Amino acid sequence: MSSGMNQPKLSSYDVVIVGAGVSCAMIAKQLGLAGKKVLILEAGAAIPPNNVDFMQRFYTTVAKVPESPYTPDLFNPPGSSTLTDPSTLNAGRPTVLTLSQKTWQNPNLSYLTQDGPLAFGSTYERIAGGTMRHWLGTSLRFVPNDFCVDRQYHQEVDWPISYDDLSSWYGKAEHEIGVSADIGEQEYLGVTFPPGYSYPMPKIPMSLVDQAVSSAVDGMQFFGIPVNVTSTPAGRNSQPYQNRRVCAGNTNCIPICPIQAKYDPSVTLNQALDTGNVEILSQTVANEVVIDANGRVSQINYIQYKGQSGPKTGSGSISGKVYVIASNAIETPRLLLLSDNQGRLKNGVANSSLLVGKNLMDHPLYLAWALMPKPVFGYRGPLSTSGIENLRDGAFRSQHAPFRIEIGNEGWNFPIGDPDTTTVDFINGLNLSGLNTAGSGGSPQALSGQALVNALNDKLTRQFRLGFLVEQSPETSNCVSLSSQTDHLGLRRPSIKYDLSPYTKAGMAAAKQTADAIFDKLKAVQFTAPADPTDPSTFMVDINGKPTRLKFFGSGHIVGTYRMGTTKENSVVNREQRSWDHPNLFLVGSGVFPTVATANPTLTIAALALWAADTILRKDLSS
Amino acid sequence: MSNSPIDLFVGLSAVLTGVDSSKLAPLLDPVDIKQTYFNFVQGKEPIAFTQLLGIFQQNQGQDPATIANIIFNQSGAAIKYLARSIILMWYLGSWYEPATLQKYNSPNPPPPPVPSAGVISADAYTQGWAWNVAQAHPMGYSNFTFGAWSEDPPTLADFVGGNGGQS
Numbered sequence: 001m002s003s004g005m006n007q008p009k010l011s012s013y014d015v016v017i018v019g020a021g022v023s024c025a026m027i028a029k030q031l032g033l034a035g036k037k038v039l040i041l042e043a044g045a046a047i048p049p050n051n052v053d054f055m056q057r058f059y060t061t062v063a064k065v066p067e068s069p070y071t072p073d074l075f076n077p078p079g080s081s082t083l084t085d086p087s088t089l090n091a092g093r094p095t096v097l098t099l100s101q102k103t104w105q106n107p108n109l110s111y112l113t114q115d116g117p118l119a120f121g122s123t124y125e126r127i128a129g130g131t132m133r134h135w136l137g138t139s140l141r142f143v144p145n146d147f148c149v150d151r152q153y154h155q156e157v158d159w160p161i162s163y164d165d166l167s168s169w170y171g172k173a174e175h176e177i178g179v180s181a182d183i184g185e186q187e188y189l190g191v192t193f194p195p196g197y198s199y200p201m202p203k204i205p206m207s208l209v210d211q212a213v214s215s216a217v218d219g220m221q222f223f224g225i226p227v228n229v230t231s232t233p234a235g236r237n238s239q240p241y242q243n244r245r246v247c248a249g250n251t252n253c254i255p256i257c258p259i260q261a262k263y264d265p266s267v268t269l270n271q272a273l274d275t276g277n278v279e280i281l282s283q284t285v286a287n288e289v290v291i292d293a294n295g296r297v298s299q300i301n302y303i304q305y306k307g308q309s310g311p312k313t314g315s316g317s318i319s320g321k322v323y324v325i326a327s328n329a330i331e332t333p334r335l336l337l338l339s340d341n342q343g344r345l346k347n348g349v350a351n352s353s354l355l356v357g358k359n360l361m362d363h364p365l366y367l368a369w370a371l372m373p374k375p376v377f378g379y380r381g382p383l384s385t386s387g388i389e390n391l392r393d394g395a396f397r398s399q400h401a402p403f404r405i406e407i408g409n410e411g412w413n414f415p416i417g418d419p420d421t422t423t424v425d426f427i428n429g430l431n432l433s434g435l436n437t438a439g440s441g442g443s444p445q446a447l448s449g450q451a452l453v454n455a456l457n458d459k460l461t462r463q464f465r466l467g468f469l470v471e472q473s474p475e476t477s478n479c480v481s482l483s484s485q486t487d488h489l490g491l492r493r494p495s496i497k498y499d500l501s502p503y504t505k506a507g508m509a510a511a512k513q514t515a516d517a518i519f520d521k522l523k524a525v526q527f528t529a530p531a532d533p534t535d536p537s538t539f540m541v542d543i544n545g546k547p548t549r550l551k552f553f554g555s556g557h558i559v560g561t562y563r564m565g566t567t568k569e570n571s572v573v574n575r576e577q578r579s580w581d582h583p584n585l586f587l588v589g590s591g592v593f594p595t596v597a598t599a600n601p602t603l604t605i606a607a608l609a610l611w612a613a614d615t616i617l618r619k620d621l622s623s
Numbered sequence: 624m625s626n627s628p629i630d631l632f633v634g635l636s637a638v639l640t641g642v643d644s645s646k647l648a649p650l651l652d653p654v655d656i657k658q659t660y661f662n663f664v665q666g667k668e669p670i671a672f673t674q675l676l677g678i679f680q681q682n683q684g685q686d687p688a689t690i691a692n693i694i695f696n697q698s699g700a701a702i703k704y705l706a707r708s709i710i711l712m713w714y715l716g717s718w719y720e721p722a723t724l725q726k727y728n729s730p731n732p733p734p735p736p737v738p739s740a741g742v743i744s745a746d747a748y749t750q751g752w753a754w755n756v757a758q759a760h761p762m763g764y765s766n767f768t769f770g771a772w773s774e775d776p777p778t779l780a781d782f783v784g785g786n787g788g789q790s
Contacts, residue, residue, distance in 0.1 A: 058763060059763070059764075060742045062741060064762070205772070205773035207773060208773065208774070208775070248765050248768055249765050249771055250763055250765040251760070251765065252763035377757075377775065379762065380771065381772025419714075419715075419753040419754060420715055420717075423715060423753045424711065424719070428707055428737065430728070448641065449640070449687050450687070457756050457779055460757035461757055
């Protein structure tokens, strides 16, 4: 931290940024290098000197969910099984544990208040480094048609920018993050690269799981499109890069890479701080964006606190020439809606379109798991090294949502929490995994000694899973608003309404059919659990005339709530990510996406942030 | 064969887990997880643990299957479920209370998942055998190197010692 007192050093800055995640990191570094003075307000904890505390928290927690290494603590007291009451937290956040059937609508357990009808399934972090602290590393570009789905397929909405507009920014983002990929493999579905371009590092090698899927699946056709397995571009080192090590295959990208071979935004934030022009205030919650009589932002008010549930220690305001809100697609609309400017702006800031908080999207994820006929030795390598990308675009997009397929290297860890579940099964004579059926009449066995070793080895080495990231269509009825529930600072928490459209559900159905066909081709035995009708993350859909219940998971890809567009009526920001209402206000991050498409969003977030930094330097701070 | 309590515990653990004692308690053992576990179980279940070690001491000349049969089928529920807790501790680094395991093994078990009482320590997690038995490594604790995942792992015997699970 640049200020031991956690106070601004200057009375005014060139740029004030709210939220120290990836967008902020990208922008702050560029501005700092250009000699501009930047102040960052981060709601959560500061960048720690190393990741020892994160790793210790991860190793010793039973529930190794994506949020487990980070603060605030999931349980209170830590180590207990009592979830922390979000009204006691100064900077709370949703966690996987607060999205279950038992917790999702309990405001004493869940930071988000959820009105349904379906449960929103994604989470985020409030800590320096942001949600990318626990990202997977997938660094795919969008494909060109993702930017014009309406024009091509009469679905959803077009972006005000094209792939060609974003292409050079993708390249810059790939070098900031440090992406390992093979350019030849990435030229598909119209994706192009400028002559002479290369990724910073060679691709990550395919796992044995990938190789097995590839050998059976390559050449299969779905919706008339032949498919093949390709290695996934990853923000993870295949060579030393930015003073960070190569990946050692810890199989732990989510929640944390123990050796920081996977990029996270603290890398770029530290580079920003090293310019001497950037300061971060941690445990500093922005609570109002103040608009002056000319419609410009004049200051941002904030509250400071000590300890995750400790007292307020002060409040203040800070001004700059330009303001950037870079929280995320739930916390940014929350701040805009909280900023009613003493009732002068009853709909909040930047909201003349009334679209702030609307069009909340995610990638509803269809998860399917199976046993291969032969060992593929999962639980090794990065969590995912390859995928099937061919179905991200095609004529079928006029009928149902597209998807990408992620091949998992972590056995059944995601589906059933393995190896724990299967291990308990075989030691205690249970069958929660579905795998323990070799006793008399199919009953479970309780094993020990060499029989236990052999049984677990046979099952665990053959496990694998596929995840289908389905594009969710934008709907204004899916939205973030302000809850009547508050946090420990007295600020209203986010409230969520969430559903899936028929177009999206049809994409989920197509994903399920694709999974079934792939498993058949692999001669793999499927164990995907039937969807539980009482689970709020399930829905009914027609598959070949048969009503079928499907379960979806959140992907952590929170998108769309302050979208960019062509007019001040159809969007919150323009193609520069500048508020239509307030010319010195930029809103960045995945909230600007008009559509979520099928690529994991981080690379596009980073590319757009670099573009915004360039715009700010060229247009707003040029003098 | 030494009859010190810690040596009995390692011998018992090898029979229960199927992992060779030279792997559970290597000659050079800076982590010394066996002592952590011994102290932990001693603190949790002092009476049953002493009984279990006694049963092993009396029968340690027998073959592993015979010892296992005595522990799991001839020594009562307290010994049987403590032995299962000890296997799970070695495999997952977490403690599952014997009483919990017994409850989930009943005709009317509580709803899943089977709750663990906690990870014993950071070292316990990183020394977990479930991953080694899968010819892999605990998630978040790898001693392998770049690209190892694209090739076959070492043999099962390399991980668990002895005959690699083959009886």
